[in-house]
Amino acid sequence: MDSYDIAIIGGGGAGLTAAVYAARAMRSTIVFEGNVTGGQIATTDTVENFPGFPDGINGFDLAQNILKQAEKFGAQVEYARVEKLERAADGTFVVATESAQYGARSVIVAAGADYNKLGVPGEDAFIGRGVSYCATCDAAFFSGQDVVVVGGGDAAIDEALFTTRYAKSVTIVHRRDTLRASAILQERARANDKIRFTWDTVVERIEGEGGVKQVVLRNVKTGETTVFPAAAVFIFIGQVPNSHLLKGLVDLDAGGHAIVDLQMATAVPGLFVAGDVRTKAARQLISAAGDGATAAISAEHYLASLA
């Protein structure tokens, strides 16, 4: 079994930044990523609020740069999903993927969060055929067509704006009559001719044949339902933390986020948590990166204390 000083579970903004710090501290470092390095940022078209990039930067490019930086200092990346995390009797950890086991003296869980589903009929059936959770990935397939975006936060508005590059019209369906998104995004959306808002409304059903043809909408105030023709439904209604590996090891809040202290430390010595998988108010790339740096420094202090 290969053993490392620091194993990082998750290669998004938090995990990759932790890897930069851990590897640069000359600790043998391995990062496990089951999908795509960069996490949520990898599918973000433009990151405008990360310091140091006045003109914004493509999310995938930024993620690749952080990855390159981590690898330059010697971090190793294993493209495999972690199935199990266990603490051995001697206080070290065993990280198991589907094909191998790895030893680690310290672990940083930065597994991030997955998008929420609407949970309505037709949603699963049309994934990849009009139902999408990534406008940056899929909007181009709906050139000149009418599409729906569900949600009212930053992600929903940002992706709605991106989708206007291709779609004929973008209708934002939101269950309330105000947006949670930041003011600058709201302003841009309201100024965009292609964007319309349908307030106080939820999606009840997604229908079609071969692909999405229409959505059934319900006004939550009047109860009235309407059929809205659309070729695509982009869904951005929040996230669920990927904290299943931490169950039984660490305290979780009601939403399933890990509860850690300001050093990203858990009650388990040597086990740290960073990024969207933990309880926190700000869910931004910069705060995830900050968590990653803090967790790596804490892991380094922990390892130094063992010597």
Place this chain on the structure above:
Amino acid sequence: MVAPIVQELSEEYSGKVNFFKMNTDENPTVPSKFGIRSIPSLLIFKGGELKGTVVGFRPKSDLKKRIDEALV
């Protein structure tokens, strides 16, 4: 974005399976021919015939299973 995993698969299946990638922005007719409305989409062909479609990110073991099924 799935490139690192596909790269590993192309090495493991070297001589048995050929792997290609296509830029959907530069070749818009091909994706519409196969009804593709999401990336990443992986299509498995055998003897010129479509044997399977995988949409979205999947763990490597899932992809191997799908390729192995098509190889039989």
